[in-house]
Amino acid sequence: VGEASQGGFDALIAADQRIEPRDAMPEKYRETLIRQIAQHAHSEIIGMQPEGNWITRAPSLRRKAILIAKVQDEAGHGLYLYSAAETLGVDRAELLDRLHDGKQKYSSIFNYPTLTWADCGAIGWLVDGAAIMNQVPLCRCSYGPYARAMIRVCKEESFHQRQGFEILWTLMRGTEAQQAMAQDAADRWWWPALAMFGPPDTGEAAKGGGHTEQSMAWGIKRFANDDLRQKFVDMMVPQADKLGIVLPDPDLRWNEERGHYDFGEIDWDEFWRVLRGDGPCNAERIEHRRSAHEEGAWVREAATAYAAKQASRRQE
Ligand code: ACO
Numbered sequence: 001v002g003e004a005s006q007g008g009f010d011a012l013i014a015a016d017q018r019i020e021p022r023d024a025m026p027e028k029y030r031e032t033l034i035r036q037i038a039q040h041a042h043s044e045i046i047g048m049q050p051e052g053n054w055i056t057r058a059p060s061l062r063r064k065a066i067l068i069a070k071v072q073d074e075a076g077h078g079l080y081l082y083s084a085a086e087t088l089g090v091d092r093a094e095l096l097d098r099l100h101d102g103k104q105k106y107s108s109i110f111n112y113p114t115l116t117w118a119d120c121g122a123i124g125w126l127v128d129g130a131a132i133m134n135q136v137p138l139c140r141c142s143y144g145p146y147a148r149a150m151i152r153v154c155k156e157e158s159f160h161q162r163q164g165f166e167i168l169w170t171l172m173r174g175t176e177a178q179q180a181m182a183q184d185a186a187d188r189w190w191w192p193a194l195a196m197f198g199p200p201d202t203g204e205a206a207k208g209g210g211h212t213e214q215s216m217a218w219g220i221k222r223f224a225n226d227d228l229r230q231k232f233v234d235m236m237v238p239q240a241d242k243l244g245i246v247l248p249d250p251d252l253r254w255n256e257e258r259g260h261y262d263f264g265e266i267d268w269d270e271f272w273r274v275l276r277g278d279g280p281c282n283a284e285r286i287e288h289r290r291s292a293h294e295e296g297a298w299v300r301e302a303a304t305a306y307a308a309k310q311a312s313r314r315q316e
Contacts, residue, residue, distance in 0.1 A: 013219055018144035021087040029218055032211065033143050034088050034095075035104070036220065041081035042099045043107035046285050048074045050114040051123060059117055066163055067120060073156045080149040087145045100290050108271060109196045111279030118171055118178075118185035124164015126186070126193040126236070132157045133232045134197060142219030165239065172244045179244075186240070187248045194263075195271045197232065198225040233261050 005024030012019055019025055048071050055071065058064035082092040098104040109127055114120065135154050141147040171182040201212040201224045215221040223231075233252075240247050251264035273279065 013142055016142075016219065018147065019142050020144045028214075029220075030088050032215060032218070032220060033146065034085055034090055036215075037081055037085040037088075037146055038090075038095045038098070039105050039107070041078050041085060041095070042104060043110065044074050044078035044081060046099075046106040046110045046289060047127075049285055049288055050110055050112070050281075051120055053114050054117060054120050057117070058120075063167075070124075070160055070163065073160065077153045077156070080153065081146075084143075084145040084149045096293065100286070100293065102277065102286070105275065106285075107196060108274045108279070109192050110285060111274050111281045112188070112192050113281050115188075116181050116185060118168065118181040119189070121164050121167030121171060121182060122185035122189040124160050124162075125168055125239070126164070126189045127196070128157050128160040128164060129236060129239075130193045130196045130232055132161060133228050133235065137222035137228075140219075140222055165243070168243050168245065182243075183245055186245045190248050191266060194229055194232070194266050195268075197229040199268060199271065200226050230260055233263050237261050 002024075006026065009019065009023065009025055009029075012023065019029075051067060051074075052071050055064060055067055058067050082095065085095060086092055095104065099106065109130075114123070132154060135150055135157065139147055139150040139154060141150065168182045168186070171178040198212075199210065201210050212221055212224050216224070237247065237252065249264045251262060253262055254260075255262045274282070277283075
């Protein structure tokens, strides 16, 4: 951007106003948004897989109907987000190619398996709980189309979180085997859910990288990763108590002085390993996504042909 447009952009950011698609913006701002929004969109559609795995095996018709609706919501979130990314001048087909080629990421959390029905409860409660904590501030993101998409996404995520809590609530009031299943799911999802917020913004585990400082200066991110993680822990401990679930962290305790819960060390080596493609389900997730894309090619071709036919009719 030229000097005058940079000034206009800086003034809008300083006044906490929204940047809209036609406004001038620095190239790095645009690139950062494309990276984050695309990664977010990819997470939504890859995130359909772990729970989709349980649709045929949900324990009742009611649970099946809820789960289908929930997984469909995630597809919808992906669509709003790809649309928001397209306002920045990229094509969604290109973004999907980058996902399939491994050039863009999706959330680390979706590389873990859903072994039992209780995992659907743990995902709703912990993963969607973490998603809300991270996404509510994004409703105030400086980029208008992303911020607006987040409002509806957050409303739906709140419902998802409650349905997860309710699955675990029911299991925790069931047989001993059901209680053990709920506890086991929480044991397996707790640490990966904490890692979802991203690496610490400073220190050894940050690996020197990190976009937080710049993204906060631009009003894209409103909080540092560690601050959101702390808020999440503080919110979840009382909920775990209500459920009767013991969170798998011996270091978890209230710190009167800080007014927050202290918690143990996250395994950042595991996080970086998962990001490099070496998590329990990375290969399976990407393979499934690629084959769904190929098998859906005829739908995209038909839709394009139909749109062209409609357009030529309008010209007649
Ligand atoms: N999974 C995969 N990659 C991650 C994760 C994660 N959980 N957290 C951080 N990273 C990556 C970043 O993409 C970045 O990679 P890069 O340097 O190669 O570009 C690197 O780790 C360093 O992280 P940050 O500097 O913290 O990166 P960023 O500023 O983008 O913050 C965050 C990461 C917090 C995830 C941010 O992108 C964000 O808020 N995204 C929107 C929310 C979202 O994507 N949610 C998806 C899961 S929720 C759901 O779908 C239900």
